[in-house]
Amino acid sequence: MNGLGNEIIVADMRGRTDRVTAAAAIAINGSSDTKFDQIMAIHDPRTSGTFGYIEIINSDGTRAQACGNGMRCVVQALAAQTGQKSYVFETLAGILTGDEHDDGLIAVDMGKPHFGWQEIPLSEEFIDTTGIELQIGPIDAPILHTPSVVSMGNPHATFWVKDDVWNYALDRFGPLLENHPIFPERANISIAQVVSSDHIILRTWERGAGLTKACGTAACAALVNGARTKRTGRKATVTLPGGDLLIEWADNDHVILTGPAELEFAGVVDPATGVWSRDEEAA
DSSP: OEETTEEEEEEEOTTOOOOOOHHHHHHHHTSTTTOOSEEEEEEOOSSTTOSEEEEEEETTSOEESOOHHHHHHHHHHHHHHHOOOEEEEEETTEEEEEEEOTTSOEEEEOOOOBOOTTTTTOSSOOSOTTSOSOEESOTTSOSEEOOEEEESSSEEEEEEOSSOGGGSOHHHHHHHHHTOTTOTTOOEEEEEEEEETTEEEEEEEETTTEEESOOHHHHHHHHHHHHHTTSSOSEEEEEETTEEEEEEEOTTSOEEEEEOOBOOOOEEEOTTTOOEEEOGGGO
């Protein structure tokens, strides 16, 4: 599936006790037909009142706490299968809810943002995380500097720029910043241009996946960081390389992400080895 071009594999692991292995994820990502950003593995519920537990695996085999575009794909896949429109899931980031609307768009409640340096987490104390000391380039003329940082269940750094986000070599800077010592759990790195109080243009280097056409939690982080630095309001369209997401930081402090999801094809995969086959009707 894809969420605005963010390539997602939804793996139905219900009724099983095994997990998608790191080796399988790497093998699946090695095929051009199944190259992905995240695997969303649906497991049986661990907590009463939830539909299931979602394990999120990056293309490098590491685990992620949250993935907004992936959650939309999960909701759409399950809605098509069951007819149910509303879901409650458990993830490493906590309890998340998702709803498929009548127009086909899917809204996911991504929970509350966290701003404390230990919650994000950062490796050193910053009282104010609306702008931390971090830069790329010469000290007297940095290319990127002073990002706003937040956890949306996973760590995010938003670098603010006034010009075109495509003017920056994110493919070069992304890996350096993702793995900077200030981020003990690595981080998602975004470049954001505020067009107006309700419009942000965003590019993201995704932790464990690299350059991506869309990152839902990065869009949520950009809106939250924009609102708390007075660059934006609490609701905005975030334009990503793959398209637009609507993000709202609601009065109850929860962040709501709304956007599309799309089925590309279905099949069967071995979660231990990554060997897969496409369904005949979709071949």
